[in-house]
Amino acid sequence: MSVEADLLSFIETELAPSEPLDRDTDLLLTGLVDSLGVMRIVEWIERSQGIEVHPADVILENFRTVGAMADYVGRRRVSSG
Amino acid sequence: MRGLNHLLDADRIDPGAPAVGDGDRSVDYAQLADRAGRLSAALVDAGVGPGDRVGIHLRKSVESMVAVHAVLRAGAVYVPLDRAAPTDYVAGLMRDCGVAVAVSDASPGQLAELSTQTPLGVVVGPDAAGPGPRVVPWTAVAGYEPAPAVEVATDDPAYVIYTSGSTGRPKGIVHTHGSGLAYARLAAATYGLRPDDRMANVAPLHFDQSTFEVLAGPLAGSFVLVIPDPVLRFPASVTELIERERVTIWYSVPYLLLQLLRRGVLDQRDLSSLRWVLFGGEVFPPGLLAELMEQLPHARFSNVYGPAEVNQCTYYHLDEPPPADEPVPVGRAWDDTELVVVDDDDHPVGAGCEGELLVRSTTVMSGYWGQPEATEAAFRTLAGAASDGARWYATGDLVAERPDGDLVFLGRADHQVKVRGHRVELEAVESAMQELDGVSEAAAVVRGTEAIVALVVADGSLDADAVLASLRERLPSYAVPAQIVEVPRLPRTATAKIDRERTRELLVDRS
Numbered sequence: 402m403s404v405e406a407d408l409l410s411f412i413e414t415e416l417a418p419s420e421p422l423d424r425d426t427d428l429l430l431t432g433l434v435d436s437l438g439v440m441r442i443v444e445w446i447e448r449s450q451g452i453e454v455h456p457a458d459v460i461l462e463n464f465r466t467v468g469a470m471a472d473y474v475g476r477r478r479v480s481s482g
Numbered sequence: 483m484r485g486l487n488h489l490l491d492a493d494r495i496d497p498g499a500p501a502v503g504d505g506d507r508s509v510d511y512a513q514l515a516d517r518a519g520r521l522s523a524a525l526v527d528a529g530v531g532p533g534d535r536v537g538i539h540l541r542k543s544v545e546s547m548v549a550v551h552a553v554l555r556a557g558a559v560y561v562p563l564d565r566a567a568p569t570d571y572v573a574g575l576m577r578d579c580g581v582a583v584a585v586s587d588a589s590p591g592q593l594a595e596l597s598t599q600t601p602l603g604v605v606v607g608p609d610a611a612g613p614g615p616r617v618v619p620w621t622a623v624a625g626y627e628p629a630p631a632v633e634v635a636t637d638d639p640a641y642v643i644y645t646s647g648s649t650g651r652p653k654g655i656v657h658t659h660g661s662g663l664a665y666a667r668l669a670a671a672t673y674g675l676r677p678d679d680r681m682a683n684v685a686p687l688h689f690d691q692s693t694f695e696v697l698a699g700p701l702a703g704s705f706v707l708v709i710p711d712p713v714l715r716f717p718a719s720v721t722e723l724i725e726r727e728r729v730t731i732w733y734s735v736p737y738l739l740l741q742l743l744r745r746g747v748l749d750q751r752d753l754s755s756l757r758w759v760l761f762g763g764e765v766f767p768p769g770l771l772a773e774l775m776e777q778l779p780h781a782r783f784s785n786v787y788g789p790a791e792v793n794q795c796t797y798y799h800l801d802e803p804p805p806a807d808e809p810v811p812v813g814r815a816w817d818d819t820e821l822v823v824v825d826d827d828d829h830p831v832g833a834g835c836e837g838e839l840l841v842r843s844t845t846v847m848s849g850y851w852g853q854p855e856a857t858e859a860a861f862r863t864l865a866g867a868a869s870d871g872a873r874w875y876a877t878g879d880l881v882a883e884r885p886d887g888d889l890v891f892l893g894r895a896d897h898q899v900k901v902r903g904h905r906v907e908l909e910a911v912e913s914a915m916q917e918l919d920g921v922s923e924a925a926a927v928v929r930g931t932e933a934i935v936a937l938v939v940a941d942g943s944l945d946a947d948a949v950l951a952s953l954r955e956r957l958p959s960y961a962v963p964a965q966i967v968e969v970p971r972l973p974r975t976a977t978a979k980i981d982r983e984r985t986r987e988l989l990v991d992r993s
Contacts, residue, residue, distance in 0.1 A: 429712035430541075435959075436715040436741070457747045460719040461712060 404450065405471040411445050412467065424468035429461070439464060446470070452477045485659035486554045486640050486666070486697060487631040490515040495703040499677055502547045502699075502706045505713070505723050509544060511703070514551070519628025521552035521585070521606065524618055528604040530583050532557035532632055533639065537576055537584030537602070539563040542686055542708050545620075549585040549606075550641075550687065550696050554659075557632030559639045561654075562687035566711075568955045573599040575644050579654050579851045590614070636660035642851050643690050643790055645905050654851030655690075655790050664818065664844035665793035666697040672797055672816050673731065673758055673784070675702035680727060680755070683708045684734040689904070690790035691763060694733050704731075714738070717746035725751045733760035733786070735903025736771075737931065743774045754780045762786030762794075763903040764931050765891065768810050772803035787812035787891070789877050790905075791860065793845040795819050798888060811888040812881065819843035821889070822874065823881055828864055833883045838895055840864075840874035847875075897982065899928040904960040906934065911963065912980070914956050920944050925972050925980045926963060927989065933964035935989055937972060944968050 405424055412422065418433050428434040434442070442464065443454050452474065463473040483494070490511065495501075497512035509517070530536055536553045538560055540546040553560040561581055563572050565588070573596055576584075582601045586593060590612025596602050597614040605615045606623060634640075640662045642654040657665075669675070681699050683706050685691035699706040707727050713719045721742060724732070732739075739761055742748065759774075759781045766785070775783055782801060788794035798813025815821045822830050823837040831837040840862060849857035861873040880892040897908045908926045911934060915924035922941035929935050938944060946966040953962045973984035 429715065434715070439715050456745050457718055457750055459716055459745065460722065461716050462719075464716070465712070 403471070404474045405467055407449065408442075408446075408467045408470055411449075412442070415441060415445075422467070424471070425466050427465060428467070429465055434464075442470065446474060450474050450478075483663070484636055485634040485638070486662050487557060487634050487659065489554065489666075489697070489700045490518055490551055491631070495700065496677065499703055500705040502544050502708060503727075504544055504708045504710055505727060507544065508705075511700075514548065514700075516628055517548045518551040518555055519630075520626045521548055521623050522555040522631075523626035523629035524606060524623045525552060525556050525558065525583060526629060526632075527626070528583050528606070528616075528618060530556055530558050532634065533559060534583070535559045535561045535579045535581050535642065537561050537563050537581040537586070538687055539565055539572065539584050539586035539588055540607070540687075541565050541587055542683070542711055544708065545585075545587075546687055547683075547696060547706065547708065551700070552585075554640060555629065555631045557634045557638070559656075560641045560687075562641070562643060562692075564686065564688045564958060567958050569595050570599075570955055571958060572596065575652060575654070576600040576602060578644075578652065579642055584615075593617075634659050636663075637848065639848065641693075643688060645790055653853060653856055656848050656851050657793070658848050661793065661845050661847060662693065662697055663701075665693065666701040668816050668818065668845065669694055669698040669794065670702045673760070675699070675704050675731070677703040679704035679730045681706050681731040682724065682729045682733070684714065684732065684738060686711070690793065691733060691735070691903075693793065694760070717741045717744070721746040721748060721751045721753065724753055724756065728755040729753075730755055731758045731760070732756060733762075735763040736761050736766035737764070737902045739766075739774055740770060743770065743777065748777045753778060756781040759783045760786050762788075764900040766810055768804045768808060769806040771800075771810060772806055775800065775803040785810050785812055787889075788841075788845075789875075789879070791847045792841050792843060792875055792877070795821065795841045795843055795845070796889060809890055811884065812891050813888050819845070822864070823883060823889075824864070828862060830864075833885070836880055836882045836892055839877045839879050839881045839889070841877060842872055842874050846873075899934075900931060901928060901934060901960045902932055904958070906961045908934075908982075911936065911953075911957065911961055914953060915949065918949055918952050921949060923972050925982070925985050927982055927985050929964070929989070934961065935965045935967065936963035937967050937969050937985055937988070939970065939972055940968055 495511045499511050500508055501511040501514040536558050538549045550560050577600050583604045585606045587607050593605055594614030602615050606618045609619045637658050639656050640659045641657050644652045644654050681695045681704050683695035695706045785798040787796040796813045798811045804810050820842050822840045825831050825837050862876050878895045881889045899906055911926040912924045915921050923939040925937045926934050973981040
């Protein structure tokens with residue numbers, strides 16, 4: 402599966418959104434993801450994708466949507482590989 | 483100026499000075515006054531008269547600042563409602579103080595639900611009309627001519643901020659134009675607020691810390707940077723915003739400052755614009771405060787103390803990192819404020835002795851909305867030398883005076899605790915739990931300053947997930963326990979009260 406599909410399934414399982422979401426759903430405006438949720442997603446990315454997420458990268462732009470998170474993971478893979 | 487209704491008047495502030503922004507866009511004081519004036523006219527047209535309560539149910543934004551000043555300008559009373567709270571909880575507050583008109587950005591579905599449970603009849607905000615309340619869209623508000631300020635008296639109510647009550651019924655703290663303006667003036671004077679200051683608004687409107695920026699900001703003609711809630715979840719984004727917007731004043735609970743220290747990549751940011759960092763609402767662990775102060779050497783720090791009922795009453799400025807092994811004092815009274823520390827019989831205690839802190843000040847609330855008995859219980863008159871019939875607000879906080887005159891906070895006289903800076907009365911959490919199916923008895927304790935843990939004696943089999951789901955519908959998120967632990971019986975004291983000390987020990991043993 403793609404990173405995007407994995408992320409969607411992780412968020413759907415772990416954070417139990419009340420409405421269906423896709424790659425462009427704003428996770429922050431809906432209140433679905435709070436600061437603890439952000440940390441859980443960061444941990445999941447580090448564990449399952451085998452990359453280190455720098456604290457400076459944990460910013461709104463990289464985590465607003467599942468699409469933004471997948472793009473970030475893609476960029477990190479290129480820069481470290 | 484006698485009231486908060488005139489805060490945006492053009493003869494006070496340079497109309498071209500920046501007034502409020504959110505990092506993406508900003509408006510100057512002329513635009514803020516213009517927009518508040520138009521919304522004020524729309525509210526009056528919707529039937530809002532002096533003293534009427536108007537709900538502000540908005541995400542923190544430029545619009546929420548506009549809404550506060552529109553309501554004050556109309557001589558009405560603003561009631562901030564937590565945009566993230568469950569519908570039933572918000573509806574309870576709206577019924578309590580009779581909110582018939584609100585400014586909201588909630589979904590048409592939620593507004594329809596609110597209007598069936600409350601007197602809500604008109605909502606300013608959503609563009610699409612749904613079933614439920616009559617909707618006045620922002621585009622229609624722009625068509626009104628700005629209304630002049632409606633005159634008010636000093637003791638007319640200006641805003642109602644809700645806090646949790648020990649029986650589970652929230653109490654609406656009523657501040658008047660007089661107490662709100664007195665607070666804004668003292669805050670502006672104590673921290674030397676200037677027109678070139680750029681204040682970060684961190685607290686949501688329903689948290690009383692927000693009045694520092696929302697009221698004292700315009701009083702001083704300073705710029706207020708509203709930090710949107712999504713940004714607050716990313717400490718590295720917050721510090722980036724502070725740097726980019728050259729914020730000079732920050733005020734928040736210690737919890738958020740600790741987030742900046744841990745995850746805000748302070749070593750990669752230039753935050754030298756900060757001249758004041760204010761914290762309050764809970765105790766700042768002194769070792770971590772010292773660490774933060776070393777990271778922000780340009781800023782002066784100040785411990786802000788005062789229950790929402792009095793706005794603020796003491797300050798303690800720090801120029802040097804504090805010693806790691808003593809609590810940071812709450813300090814001493816600011817101007818126009820008297821403090822007395824009393825024993826159980828309301829007799830003043832000597833310096834150095836522990837007692838409850840009582841306050842009298844121009845910044846004290848007028849009372850709790852619609853709850854004369856709770857208001858009565860919150861105030862005391864003293865016998866003896868200090869007796870002149872004056873009302874003292876009893877904080878419920880235990881303090882002692884140090885030899886240098888600064889007060890130190892020692893704890894609560896009751897079971898109110900702070901969770902991430904929010905006041906929670908543990909009895910309120912317990913009584914909400916006891917109403918649920920499957921729960922026979924419940925005890926709540928706070929773990930650190932960040933979460934509540936509940937012990938439950940089950941009535942039959944316990945479905946902890948179902949209990950938590952029900953609580954999420956009844957309580958604000960910060961009051962919902964992070965964990966539920968099933969126990970055969972609760973530790974109780976000789977008088978059958980929950981023994982919180984032993985409850986906490988029980989949890990430590992289990993972890």
